[in-house]
Amino acid sequence: MKNDRHNGILYKNIDNRSLSIIVFSLIFAWILSFPFEGQILYSLTEMFQIEPHRMVFGAIISHFAGLFLCGFFVKNIQAAKKTMFLSILLCILGSFVYFSKPGAPWQLTLILISFIAGICVAAWGFFLKKFTPKNERIKTTADVLIYSNIIMIVLDMATVYISAYVGLSLSIAILALALLFVAKLPTVEANTEHQELPNDTKNAVSITKPLLLLYLFIVIITINSGLMYQVMNPAFSHLEWLTSWYWAIPYIVALYIMRNLSRERNRTYILYIGITMIGFSFITFAILDKSWQSYLVVDTLMLGACGIYDLFWWSILGEMLDFDENPAKVFGIGLSANVLGVLLGGVIGNVINGAGRDISTMLLALGVVCVTFTILPLLHKYLSEILSDHAYLTMVLSTPQEKREMAVKNLIELGGLTEREEEIVELLLAGKTYKTIGSELYISENTVKTHVKKIYSKLNIRNRTELINLMLEQHSAMRKESK
Structure with a gap:
């Protein structure tokens, strides 16, 4: 008792x-x-x-x-x-x-x-x-x-x-x-805080392609984390009095800021800032000395970027758990990409560190940054199709309904869209997949794709992300006019 x-x-x-x-x-x-x-x-x-x-x-x-x-x-x-x-x-x-x-x-x-x-x-x-x-x-x-x-x-x-x-x-x-x-x-909980999605919702959405692309993205970008462990950290090992406590501080600060950032902020651009920070961290590592001042610059850039990206893919994986009956499989395989990237970067970094060539580290890291810049738009496209309301992918749903509808009307007038195209635009902005749009409008998925191509052509855009950004620009312009 x-x-x-x-x-x-x-x-x-x-x-x-x-x-x-x-x-x-x-x-x-x-x-x-x-x-x-x-x-x-x-x-x-x-x-x-x-x-x-x-x-x-x-x-x-x-x-x-x-x-x-x-x-x-x-x-x-x-x-x-x-x-x-x-x-x-x-x-x-x-x-x-x-x-x-x-x-x-x-x-x-x-x-x-x-x-x-x-x-x-x-x-x-x-x-x-x-x-x-x-x-x-x-x-x-x-x-x-x-x-x-x-x-x-x-x-x-x-x-x-x-x-x-x-x-x-x-x-x-x-x-x-x-x-x-x-x-x-x-x-076993009688009143579960989170209810699983219905089976028909799970079956309607395939996460295979987005998950594979996310896996590749994580592996590539975390090669830089492996380089950090094997090249950067040993270079500043003489500053143990500083590295023992400051090392993770920028990471924690970045996580805290991203966690509490308003949903009205467009986090997509912050992802590009994070990639740029990684590039600059390796450039400064190559050109600066190994003093404590240099360490503060290098570590702040690198770990701040790591905080931005770790929260990005951890939270994406968290939202993907609803699309599979076994969350341990999705979560575990997703995070294994992080470890694999660190392993590859560590092996490469160990070789470079043995040769004592900081310039080689910088060139490799910048190569990784360039590849990441190439993959990110495609990754954003596929993830937006299944997680349209995720904080890192779009801020459309944080826009008030009435103002969003007015912005959409402006889009329709701008592109001279038909009534059917108007319906499809609204469903695209709601984050619906082509398959779901087809079932709601009683048309085939191929017909939806044809309409979407025409819509993008009329609005002079290439993908859903640009459609969302265009809608947000219309909303922003309306706010300025009202002032």
Whole structure:
């Protein structure tokens, strides 16, 4: 009875969404601080004068495998909870291995706990889908990334300023807390905060092509993150007093700003700003010295951009969970792209770092930036077709209905559109797919495509994104006239 009363007091003010955020933040903080190129791991290898790269790359490959494979054997939320509980318990036990002297068990254990951690992260997708409503997942993903990085900073500072063993002990305590909270995650809820989409809605929308393109995009852009880990960070290793706490600050600030940005702000342009920031970070890294002032410039540009993009694809993946019965598969495979990009960038960066050529790093990074600029418009097009109301893709739905209708009328007059074309424009701006438009207007999908081509030709635009921007321009012009 006493234990029940104590548990009631501890958890009574925590709703299910907050509980899921706490669980993931604690788990992810441990991953960032230890197995995934964490400060604790590097400090332990430095303490015993061990070359860390083989261990690090083995852990990344293993983590990738865990993320990618989880959805193939974790099929429901009950299995997800059991998997997370067992995973955390095994990670706690595995962490104790590093209090012993280094040897073969270190490498084997790191591979094992990295794989298990990947499974745990992917399995959390069930709880993200269940407890966070559609269009709110951008806030939940921002919260878990912010909180986990704050905890990571605390663990890193304890590791650097006290000892690696203190950092390791605290990280185990973090996992123990996660174990307590994950035990309280409900798997059956009478009044679920988020209801699944009807089956006909799921079947009407295919996410295969957008997900594949998003996967490619994430892999390419996160090559720069791998370069950062293997080239940038070692170059400033002599500034440990600064890097131990400032490293993730720009990332957290960027996440906070993007999380709280008004929906009236067009985040699409911010994505292009983020790509530009990545390019400038590598340029400044190549031309500036390795002083603390240079570090502040390079790290602020790079990690600020990482914050913008991490929230972009984490939240996109979060919204895509509604289109598949197994969220662990979508979430895990999607995030595995991030790990794969870091792995590729790390391998390339390790080679470049050995040669000591900063200019090679800059040229490769700029090449990645150019490819990203090419892919982004196409990615935006496909994602907009299934997630028209996502904060990063469009701000049409934040425009008041009456003003939006007036802006659409101006568009119709501007292009001399027919009545049928007017109907299609309204449905396009509502985010409907060609298939859905066809079913609502009782015409074939090919007929819809023909009408859309004519509409784009009349308005002198190329895609739905430009149609949305044109509508917003009309709305902006109307606001200026009213003033």
